[in-house]
Amino acid sequence: MSTIGKALGLLDAISRLDREHGLSDIARLCALDKATTRRFLVELERHGFVEQDAETRKYRIGAEPVRLARIREARFPFLSLAVPVLRDLAAASTETVHLAEYSAGRLSNIHVEMSPRAHCVTVDVGSVLPFHATASGLAFLAFSPAGLAEQMLAEPLQAFTRYTLTRAPDLRAMLAETAERGFSISRQGLEAGVVSTAAPVRAPDGTPIGTVAIAAPLVRVNAVRILELGQQVAEAAGQISDAFFGLGQPAPTLSRKAG
Amino acid sequence: MSTIGKALGLLDAISRLDREHGLSDIARLCALDKATTRRFLVELERHGFVEQDAETRKYRIGAEPVRLARIREARFPFLSLAVPVLRDLAAASTETVHLAEYSAGRLSNIHVEMSPRAHCVTVDVGSVLPFHATASGLAFLAFSPAGLAEQMLAEPLQAFTRYTLTRAPDLRAMLAETAERGFSISRQGLEAGVVSTAAPVRAPDGTPIGTVAIAAPLVRVNAVRILELGQQVAEAAGQISDAFFGLGQPAPTLSRKAG
DNA sequence: AAGCGTCGGTTCAAATAGTGAACCAATTCG
DNA sequence: CGAATTGGTTCACTATTTGAACCGACGCTT
Structure with missing residues (x-):
C-alpha cells in the first residue's frame, strides 16, 4: 500500500476517535509501528491536518481541513x-x-x-x-x-x-x-x-x-x-x-x- | 522530502487554484512528474480529498475535508x-x-x-x-x-x-x-x-x-x-x-x- | 486528411524513500 | 521503589517511489 494511503488512513482513524489520543494508542489502533506513526503524524501536523496539544501531547484533527472545506463549500x-x-x-x-x-x-x-x-x-x-x-x-x-x-x-x-x-x-x-x-x-x-x-x-x-x-x-x-x-x-x-x-x-x- | 509532504503539498496547490485543472496543469504547477502527480491524485481521490470530474477529467477538492472539518467544528x-x-x-x-x-x-x-x-x-x-x-x-x-x-x-x-x-x-x-x-x-x-x-x-x-x-x-x-x-x-x-x-x-x- | 501538439494515462528499471527493532528519558502506577 | 507505561529517536535494511519513454485519443492548423 502507498505511504500516502497509510497516512490518510491514519488521519481517518483519528477522525473516528471520540476523544484525543496519544502516539502509542494511535499506532496500536492503526497497526503501524510507533516510529512510522510518529513520522506520519509529524508530517500531517506540518500541513495542519492534525494538531498536537502542547500539554497532553495528544493528537487531534487540525485546522487545514476546515480551510479546504470552506473552499469546497464556496464552489x-x-x-x-x-x-x-x-x-x-x-x-x-x-x-x-x-x-x-x-x-x-x-x-x-x-x-x-x-x-x-x-x-x-x-x-x-x-x-x-x-x-x-x-x-x-x-x-x-x-x-x-x-x-x-x-x-x-x-x-x-x-x-x-x-x-x-x-x-x-x-x-x-x-x-x-x-x-x-x-x-x-x-x-x-x-x-x-x-x-x-x-x-x-x-x-x-x-x-x-x-x-x-x-x-x-x-x-x-x-x-x-x-x-x-x-x-x-x-x-x-x-x-x-x-x-x-x-x-x-x-x-x-x-x-x-x-x- | 517525504512522499506524504509532497502529496499534501499537491493538495494545497489544488486548493489555491481558482478553477478546476487537469493532470498536466497540476503536474506543471507543482513541478512534479506527470506519473507521480497522477499516483498522488489517485491516492488522494481514493480517500476523498480530491474528486475527478468524470466528464472533463479535471480535479477538484473532494468531500472528505468537509467531513473532517465538521468533526473538528463539533469539538x-x-x-x-x-x-x-x-x-x-x-x-x-x-x-x-x-x-x-x-x-x-x-x-x-x-x-x-x-x-x-x-x-x-x-x-x-x-x-x-x-x-x-x-x-x-x-x-x-x-x-x-x-x-x-x-x-x-x-x-x-x-x-x-x-x-x-x-x-x-x-x-x-x-x-x-x-x-x-x-x-x-x-x-x-x-x-x-x-x-x-x-x-x-x-x-x-x-x-x-x-x-x-x-x-x-x-x-x-x-x-x-x-x-x-x-x-x-x-x-x-x-x-x-x-x-x-x-x-x-x-x-x-x-x-x-x-x- | 495529414501533421502537430497536447491531453490523460501507463510501464518498469533505477534510485530513493520508508521501515521498525532496539534504544532513550520521563512519567505513571502499584 | 521498581515495573510498565509513555513520547520520541536512531540507523541498517529493504520496499516503495520515481520519471523517461511510451500509448492512444483528442483538437487544432495547414
Missing part, C-alpha cells in the same frame, strides 16, 4: 443550501434530521439538525454510515446503478443489532421497495430503538450524491407515521436537489469508484 | 461561535469582515461576511494571508511571542503593491504600534485601494489562535474612521475569544511550530 455549496431545508424538516417532523454525502465509496454524515423534543435520537457528525444498516445507505443504493449495490452486498455485512438485515436477498428486496416508494425505511438496523427513513439527493442525471434522513425513537412511530415521515424526507431531498442543481450549478459529474 | 466550534459576531460586525461597520485561523504556520481565511454595500471589498475564503502585508497578519504577530514575528520577517518579503512594507524595521514599528493600540492597520498592503484593520482572537493564555479583520475601500476611510473600525474589530475579536474560551471549552494548547 459547491452543498451544506449551506441544504441546512435551511434540514432545519425546516426537523421543525416539521419534530425529529432528528441528518444529511450525508457520498465520497470515496463511503456515505458520511455531514450535518445534523436535532429534534426539538427532549427525548430524541442523537447522531454524530462525521460518522460513516454503513450502507446495509441505515436508511441513508439503502436510499443511496436504491437509486444508484445496480452495480454499486451488488458491490456493497458482496462484502461481509456486520449485524449491529439483532434486527440488522445482513442477507443479500433481504437487502435486495428492501432496495426494490425503496426504489418504488421513493424513500427507504430502516427499523433498528444500526441502533436498537431507532427507526429511520431517508431519500437521496440527486444530481440532474439522477445519480445520488448524498441523502437526507429522519431518525426517530421507535416508540414514537407506527406504520402510518413512518410513511408520513418518509414523504416529508423525500420532499426535502427533492428540494435540496433542486436548490442545488436548479440554478447556476455547473452540475459536476462524479466518477463512481469502488469503495 | 472546537470556532466558526459557529464566531460567525454571529462577524455578522453583527459587518452590519455595524457596513464593511466586509473576515475571520482567519492560524494553522501549520499560516494564517488562512475561513469565513467572510460581505459588506451590505454595493461597493465593497471581496475576500476569498480559503486564501492564505501573508503576515507582513495584511492587517490580520500584523495583528497576529503583534500578540504572538516575538520569536514568531522575527522568523516571519527573516524570510524574503514580497511587495504586493507599492505600499507593501517589506523592510523589517518598518514592520517591527508597525507591530509595536499594533501591540500598544490593540488592533492593526494595513493601508493597501496586499491590494491597492483597500485599507484593513484587524485584532487577534486569543486563547486564555494570551496566544492568538486567529484574527478578525475589516477590509474597506480606501475612499471610505479617513484617519478617524479607521480608528473607529479598529475599535469595533478589537471589540469583536475579544467577544469571540470570550465566547469560545469562556464556557466549557477545554482551552487546548497549541504547539507553535515554525512555518
Whole structure:
C-alpha cells in the first residue's frame, strides 16, 4: 500500500476517535509501528491536518481541513443550501434530521439538525454510515446503478443489532421497495430503538450524491407515521436537489469508484 | 522530502487554484512528474480529498475535508461561535469582515461576511494571508511571542503593491504600534485601494489562535474612521475569544511550530 | 486528411524513500 | 521503589517511489 494511503488512513482513524489520543494508542489502533506513526503524524501536523496539544501531547484533527472545506463549500455549496431545508424538516417532523454525502465509496454524515423534543435520537457528525444498516445507505443504493449495490452486498455485512438485515436477498428486496416508494425505511438496523427513513439527493442525471434522513425513537412511530415521515424526507431531498442543481450549478459529474 | 509532504503539498496547490485543472496543469504547477502527480491524485481521490470530474477529467477538492472539518467544528466550534459576531460586525461597520485561523504556520481565511454595500471589498475564503502585508497578519504577530514575528520577517518579503512594507524595521514599528493600540492597520498592503484593520482572537493564555479583520475601500476611510473600525474589530475579536474560551471549552494548547 | 501538439494515462528499471527493532528519558502506577 | 507505561529517536535494511519513454485519443492548423 502507498505511504500516502497509510497516512490518510491514519488521519481517518483519528477522525473516528471520540476523544484525543496519544502516539502509542494511535499506532496500536492503526497497526503501524510507533516510529512510522510518529513520522506520519509529524508530517500531517506540518500541513495542519492534525494538531498536537502542547500539554497532553495528544493528537487531534487540525485546522487545514476546515480551510479546504470552506473552499469546497464556496464552489459547491452543498451544506449551506441544504441546512435551511434540514432545519425546516426537523421543525416539521419534530425529529432528528441528518444529511450525508457520498465520497470515496463511503456515505458520511455531514450535518445534523436535532429534534426539538427532549427525548430524541442523537447522531454524530462525521460518522460513516454503513450502507446495509441505515436508511441513508439503502436510499443511496436504491437509486444508484445496480452495480454499486451488488458491490456493497458482496462484502461481509456486520449485524449491529439483532434486527440488522445482513442477507443479500433481504437487502435486495428492501432496495426494490425503496426504489418504488421513493424513500427507504430502516427499523433498528444500526441502533436498537431507532427507526429511520431517508431519500437521496440527486444530481440532474439522477445519480445520488448524498441523502437526507429522519431518525426517530421507535416508540414514537407506527406504520402510518413512518410513511408520513418518509414523504416529508423525500420532499426535502427533492428540494435540496433542486436548490442545488436548479440554478447556476455547473452540475459536476462524479466518477463512481469502488469503495 | 517525504512522499506524504509532497502529496499534501499537491493538495494545497489544488486548493489555491481558482478553477478546476487537469493532470498536466497540476503536474506543471507543482513541478512534479506527470506519473507521480497522477499516483498522488489517485491516492488522494481514493480517500476523498480530491474528486475527478468524470466528464472533463479535471480535479477538484473532494468531500472528505468537509467531513473532517465538521468533526473538528463539533469539538472546537470556532466558526459557529464566531460567525454571529462577524455578522453583527459587518452590519455595524457596513464593511466586509473576515475571520482567519492560524494553522501549520499560516494564517488562512475561513469565513467572510460581505459588506451590505454595493461597493465593497471581496475576500476569498480559503486564501492564505501573508503576515507582513495584511492587517490580520500584523495583528497576529503583534500578540504572538516575538520569536514568531522575527522568523516571519527573516524570510524574503514580497511587495504586493507599492505600499507593501517589506523592510523589517518598518514592520517591527508597525507591530509595536499594533501591540500598544490593540488592533492593526494595513493601508493597501496586499491590494491597492483597500485599507484593513484587524485584532487577534486569543486563547486564555494570551496566544492568538486567529484574527478578525475589516477590509474597506480606501475612499471610505479617513484617519478617524479607521480608528473607529479598529475599535469595533478589537471589540469583536475579544467577544469571540470570550465566547469560545469562556464556557466549557477545554482551552487546548497549541504547539507553535515554525512555518 | 495529414501533421502537430497536447491531453490523460501507463510501464518498469533505477534510485530513493520508508521501515521498525532496539534504544532513550520521563512519567505513571502499584 | 521498581515495573510498565509513555513520547520520541536512531540507523541498517529493504520496499516503495520515481520519471523517461511510451500509448492512444483528442483538437487544432495547414
